[in-house]
Amino acid sequence: MVEKPKSHSRLGVRKFLRNQLHILLYAIVHTIFSVYIRLRQAYHAVKDQILAILYYHHRTPELIQKDVKGLSRLPKHLSVILKLEDGGRGGAGLEALVDEVAEISAWCACVGIPMLSVYEQTGILKGYIPATHRAMSRKLSSYFGPQHHGISLRSPHMPSVESPATTPTSETHPAGARNLSVLLLSAEDGRDSLVDLTKTLAEMSQRSKLSSKDISLDLVDAEISESVVGEPDLLIGLKVEQVRNETPVASFDAMSLFRPPLVRSASATLNRALFSKTIPVAAARIQSVKNISKFRAQLQKTKELLILERLLIVRPDPDPTLAAKGGKCLLLKPHVKPTDPTTWSTELQESVKEEELQIVPYDLTLNYDYWTYHDVVTSLLPEDALGEVPVGFAIVGHIAHLNLKDEYLPYKNVIAQVLMDKNPNILTVINKTDDVGTLSEFRTFAYEVLAGVNKMKVEVSEADCTFRFDYSQVYWNTRLQTEHKRLVDSFNPGEVVCDVMAGVGPFAVPAGKKGVFVWANDLNPASYASMKDAIARNKVEHFVRPFCEDGHTFIHHAADDLLSLTAEGQNTVTIPSKQKHSRKGPPIPPPPKIITVPQTINHFVMNLPANAIDFLGSFNGLYHGHEALFVPNTEIKLPMIHVHCFSTKSDDNVKESVEICERITEKLGYEVKVGDKDLTIHELSERGNNNYG
Template sequence: MEDSSLDPMSVFRPPIVRSAGAALDRSLFTKRIPIAAARVLDVKNVSKYRAQLEKSKDLLKLDRLANVRPDPDASLASKGGKCLLLKPEVKSGVPTTWSPILQEAVKADELGVVDYDLVLDYNYWNYYDIITSILPEDAQEEIPVGFAVVGHVAHLNLREDYLPYKHLIAEIIADKNAAVRTVINKIDDVGTHSEYRTFSYEVLVGEDDMNVEIREGDCTFKFDYSKVYWNSRLQTEHKRLVDSFKPGEVVCDVMAGVGPFACPAGKKGVFVWANDLNPDSYASLKDAITRNKLTNFVRPFNADGHAFIRFAADDLLSLTSDNLNTITLPPKPRSRHAPASTRMPPPQTITIPPTISHYVMNLPASAISFLPAFAGLYDGNEKLFEPYAQRKLPMVHVHCFSTKSDDNVRETREICERIGVELGCVMNPGDGDGEVLVREVRDVAPKKRMFCASFRLPSEVAYRKRA
């Protein structure tokens, strides 16, 4: 029996069901709670008294719980009778526990205060409620609440302490997330299983079906999650960078994956040279380009990233020299409401710029080591850029891992030093030309953080003689 003398609302907590690794018994979570209810004698007054009893603090207010219910008397309920659930401090036979508003309404014969058996069951409580009721108290220091959802797959990364409860945790997650059909647990680090940033996993609930479909950045992606890299927690980072690209610019996405940067950028009229070494990612990238009607803007490649950095710049220049740097877009369909005499607009011709505006390098474990490939990127093409032309050298956005601290000062300095070593020049923190702006992206472990370092490619690197 729960002691509600200190906290009357504690009666609405789920039953404690400690079971170390046992099967989930949902029936154990059914709980009958005796409370009081205000019988509304004329259903036309339900809204009126709901508002008044909420103001007087008589009304029961719980997340996910409707406090307007059928009357507990079955005969009255069959005629449409309603009642309002009252908080546990209000007792049906003790008028001194009623507010003046409730007392006046009863005296006016518009409300009656009656007993009500409130039944809460497994379906009512959320994941956190259920899991804290099941796990032993000594295992609740850091409840496993974080998981990624990729299409219909929920992806766990459980600490060793919680492995004895992994099936319970997975079942509850599947129960409480309608879109989830399969729950998996990662059993090694990303990249351990394959150079393509995939990982080994075990299926805890559902079928081993990793073919998922998701929407992000107004684009649809379909892929086999077991064969490609995808991280739903990077959605904000994807949007942040894509928002910084301008229509008509060229972006080189060196480690494009299935296209979470490339396809949304293409949607806004950015030209993207998108590459990934993984053949499965490349296949899914091509599918996303076709599926989202981006063939005019996003070009897929399956090559080594080191070589692709220079190839993309050279390939773009070759289009200009061969007069292949224009594309013709079909006219937009005429509005249904436009007069029949309205002429179709002419096709639109767009010229692809000869130089790249941004490089994206989202391979945080090793992307900085790819930076030597920028040496000599535009060797012999200095007159394409300032001060000879109104173009700037590309911005480079390189993702990386470092330690974590409250202010990131130590990490920023360390990242700048690593970038400088790879480029062969001094790179200092800052947001001006010749400086590196380091942004925090997300924490990936208790002592590990992901960053994005953005800088304009130094001229001394870009115009260096190619080796």
């Protein structure tokens, strides 16, 4: 018998070994890749943690709690002293102050401090208690998420604003620390309490329930502390020099001298003479006017110089004879007494001893012209009307446009008069009496003239362009200036923009100056007339073409118009060049500049927030039959549509975006979702309703 070869057996062993080798190699590669992934994840985790500590530690409650863990005792009542940076005129300083209160409140909530009192001299925050409460809620949400502490915001003799806690009780947030109470204080606080306490003590004394011998400083102090606010465990806000030179209470009382007098009355009339106030202070008489700068710097360093907003520190000498000879003096703080050298700093005593200075009494008179609008209005209005003092208003040319709430209507005329007094450029103050668009379809509104002349024709400058229009017949929103610039900046010279609701041209005219071709339309004949004037006035006739027709039809009209111009060979614009003058001979006219107008539109703008989304259906089939003009056949993209809309007020931007997409989907007829590459939602402002673009 012949033995069969064993080649099959050997091949089976090789195949087995090869498979095992493959498995081993796969295992090694998989292990290396897994280790790499793990190391990469660990690297990013450590990196994110480091970046969080470096950049976002202030919004990480756990890290903030670690910061205070080593303290032997945590204050139960924290008091801070803040300052309004812009002298009581509101604006950016007020916004920064509100944000600072919200930030400190969130920090207190993180570490478990249940009571916070905020002292701000002017008391401007008391006019914005609801707005401050909203800012605090948003700040807590950014720290803790949707579930956070309860907030109680109040001020003496004013109703509080409260919101319940949404944080579940846990070791991190025990039940006792789930609520944060914030008290707003100012230089005026304590006056009403002193009056009430005086009446109470007098009644108790008359009824023989209290002896006059029992009335002491300790009793008054205890009663005031109980009715206003107890002593804080920790006070933050005074520098070392302030603590050394003057106690907080003395500082508060002294500075309250420079608050405007209270002239509240039921008639709500303006008597400017009642705002004159004379304050006895001290002044440093300078023997030689050459030393004014020297002693001004010295007294400022020793914290004795009286520095107030809008107040001249260098004054004529109180002695008329010396003043006539050019004598000058420097105003000093109230704690410096002319007859008490112990209230003078060592440097001041030395200067007096060397007869370079002399401390004399000075009667400082502050009249109506000194006080700000906020000072006067808060002094005039009754306490129950100080919830949100009206300080915000729009200025359109010489017109101030108010939108007063019902509770301020009884005081509308006095508010308007003060507003005019404090803003010399304002000649007319009006108040809106109905919503925009109620009077007509052209977004105009009903109004009443509260002060000044009934002159509604204005001139406005924006983006280096001049506009003239009748404010009672057209729509103009000064708060949209940033949005106008944002969109115009996104347009490139040589592109075509179709402004469907152009108004008087705040988008169209600046874009035309930039070399952008604009087909600008508005249904309002008054807006159309003013837009034509702005086009001529700003010399953009070669780039901006005005129209007055319905927006739905204009969308197709503009697109068809461009296509027709190209087809007919009329899609060029000739811009004459400026003449060059020469001394050697007659000026040689340079050749004109010829620019070709594209045949398709790059941008559509629909700035009609109330119903601009309703116009989206008009874009369906806009370039039907001309698909070859766009990608992928060419490099030209379909037009970008900038549509503005209102959305209900909410802290949930994701929810708002989803609702906006649903409205767009309904009008376009196909689904648009948040996150689509061709969709961008930009939040413009937060003024009652949210405005999106």
